[in-house]
Amino acid sequence: MIEVTIQNFETEVIAASMTQPILIDFWAPWCGPCKSLGPILEQLEVDYAGRFTLVKIDSDQEQQLAQAFGIRSIPTCILMMGGKPADGFMGAQTATQVRAFLDKHLPSEGELVAEAETDAAQELLEAGDTEAALAKLADALAADPGNDDARYDYIKLLISLGGLEEADATLAPKLSEIPRQLRFEALSQWLGAIQAAATGPHASWTVEQFDEKIALNKRDFDTRLAKARLLMAVGEWTAAMDELLEIIMRDKKWGDEAPRKTFVAILELLTPPKPKAAAQTPGKTAGGIEVLGKTAVLEDPQAALVSQYRRQLSMMLN
Numbered sequence: 001m002i003e004v005t006i007q008n009f010e011t012e013v014i015a016a017s018m019t020q021p022i023l024i025d026f027w028a029p030w031c032g033p034c035k036s037l038g039p040i041l042e043q044l045e046v047d048y049a050g051r052f053t054l055v056k057i058d059s060d061q062e063q064q065l066a067q068a069f070g071i072r073s074i075p076t077c078i079l080m081m082g083g084k085p086a087d088g089f090m091g092a093q094t095a096t097q098v099r100a101f102l103d104k105h106l107p108s109e110g111e112l113v114a115e116a117e118t119d120a121a122q123e124l125l126e127a128g129d130t131e132a133a134l135a136k137l138a139d140a141l142a143a144d145p146g147n148d149d150a151r152y153d154y155i156k157l158l159i160s161l162g163g164l165e166e167a168d169a170t171l172a173p174k175l176s177e178i179p180r181q182l183r184f185e186a187l188s189q190w191l192g193a194i195q196a197a198a199t200g201p202h203a204s205w206t207v208e209q210f211d212e213k214i215a216l217n218k219r220d221f222d223t224r225l226a227k228a229r230l231l232m233a234v235g236e237w238t239a240a241m242d243e244l245l246e247i248i249m250r251d252k253k254w255g256d257e258a259p260r261k262t263f264v265a266i267l268e269l270l271t272p273p274k275p276k277a278a279a280q281t282p283g284k285t286a287g288g289i290e291v292l293g294k295t296a297v298l299e300d301p302q303a304a305l306v307s308q309y310r311r312q313l314s315m316m317l318n
Contacts, residue, residue: 001042004055006064012055017080021052021106024078026059026071033092034075040095041077044102051106052079079105114144118153130161141170148174148181155187156269159194167191182268189265190232197233202226221247221254228262237266241309248316263313272302 004012004024013022025041027034038056045054059066059074069078069085078088079101086105093101107115117140124133137154140147151170158167168191174184197203202210210227214220224247231240240262247259 001045001054001056004057004065005062009065013080014083016053018083020050021086022080023052023054023102024069024080025054025056026066026069026074026076026078027056028058028060028074031074037075037077037092040093040098044095044098048102048106051109051112052102081105108144110144111147114140114147114150117143118147118150121153125157130157133157134161134163152183152187155184159187159191164191164194182264186265186268189262190269193229193232193262196226197230200226202230205230207231218246219250221251221259225255225259225262228259232262232266237270238305238309241266241312245312245316248313252317260313260317263309267306267309267313270302270306272300272306 002012013024016022023041023045025034025038027038041054045052057065059071069076073090075092076088076090079086087101089097089101117136121133121136121140124130124136134154134157137150137157140150141154144150151174155167155171158164158170167187171184171187171191174181175188205226207227207230210223210230213223214227224243228240228243228247231237231243244259244263244266247254248263252260
């Protein structure tokens with residue numbers, strides 16, 4: 001539990017809520033209901049073992065903060081998440097009522113474990129230890145089977161490391177959903193391309209053999225698609241997309257739009273992950289206040305590549 005004033009509000013509430021939920025208790029020493037609610041909140045902070053942080057603001061002493069939140073009666077509790085108010089309640093509550101309120105918004109213990117394991121996996125990947133990263137992602141998925149981010153990252157790494165059977169089994173539940181999520185459809189396309197490259201009718205073909213056959217007929221779309229899928233299987237992403245664009249340019253609807261769907265799958269696989277909510281905008285504080293004036297943001301090369309090919313696809317389809 002932290003006592004907050006206008007001086008430390010930015011750090012202890014706004015900035016802190018970017019990485020962990022913050023429950024603000026607006027109270028006053030003379031308030032009877034505040035005296036009954038306060039101990040309940042303090043005990044729940046202990047019980048929830050780090051899933052949220054309790055801060056207390058004396059509304060008499062910190063009238064500027066009370067006015068900023070529109071506090072009209074006390075006690076009033078505001079849950080801050082991602083730098084913004086997410087929900088709140090007024091008046092004295094029982095422990096059961098407050099638990100119900102918290103459980104509606106806070107991540108479960110399994111979700112917290114999964115997030116920690118996923119973060120650790122990312123650090124291991126950046127360090128080049130893919131096997132340890134894979135183990136961390138497996139632990140994340142075991143802790144929170146409903147975590148689609150962990151599932152996606154786990155399957156993607158499995159495929160890249162050649163664990164195709166395990167990837168297929170882990171992917172299967174997501175492919176039975178209606179509608180399918182695009183990112184899992186993309187993994188399915190990639191997995192299918194690798195399997196086709198290993199056991200399909202063109203498994204023994206070289207790129208030169210594909211090119212020789214295509215040279216005889218520019219509209220041999222079956223061969224072009226097979227070549228694109230081979231390139232996709234070996235990670236030659238831009239070459240694969242260039243081949244798919246050749247089909248789309250000549251016939252947008254061919255093969256039930258299989259070239260377009262494969263192209264979109266590659267774009268999805270190449271799209272960099274979104275930054276975490278905790279990431280601050282360059283030149284701003286956690287509260288969104290400009291501190292350095294206008295700043296230039298450099299685009300990630302991978303994101304630039306994806307944007308370039310998205311534009312090319314759009315031009316072909318319009």
